[in-house]
Amino acid sequence: MSDPGDQRVDMRSAKQLLALPPxxxxxxxxxxxxxxxxxxxRETEAGRIVVKPACDMKSPHELWxxxxxxxxxxxxxxxxxxAKIRLADEVLVVGGxxxxxxxxxxxxxxxxGKPVRFTHPEVDPDVD
Structure with missing residues (x-):
């Protein structure tokens, strides 16, 4: 298996070649x-491709x-x-x-090395 760092370089190059938005x-x-x-x-309106959780396992569903x-x-x-985190250019943490x-x-x-933003910066575990 190749080094994940090499995969990040390849992913970055591929995104640039494809002219993908963040x-x-x-x-x-x-x-x-x-x-x-x-x-x-809001992220989509700002021109970003968004990936997010699609399953809310706290709500009843036959799949779970x-x-x-x-x-x-x-x-x-x-x-x-x-895998979504590896694909993304940045992370947005939602909620308080x-x-x-x-x-x-x-x-x-x-x-x-992904930048992490917060809708509620006060919950950032790395900020005292």
Whole structure:
């Protein structure tokens, strides 16, 4: 397997060759889905490509009605969201609360050198 750093260089070059607008990934608790949708609208209006969580597992749905299948799905969705973070040029954290999952996403994004913005900067775990 190649070095992930090499993949970032290749991704950056590919985005430039394709003349893609900036890609922003929205992160945060799914309790803020309404706010995520609003952020999606505003980021899109600003000319950015937006990727965000699509599944709100806190709301009932047949895809996660079985607890065993729901846990496996959550693992797959977490992996998919980390892939969205790798794809993105920057991260936008939505909402006034940072839980363990969102905190891990912020840490992951920063480890990749991704800029992280907050709709509520006071919740930034790296600001005292």
């Amino acid at each position: 890609i922003v990934v929205i992160c945060g608790s799914t309790r803020f889905m309404t706010e995520m949708n609003e952020a999606d609208l 009605s079985d607890p065993v299948e729901a846990e496996a799905l959550k693992v797959r969705l977490d992996d998919l969201h980390r 609360y940072i839980g363990d999952s969102t905190r891990a996403e912020i840490t992951y994004a920063r480890s990749l």
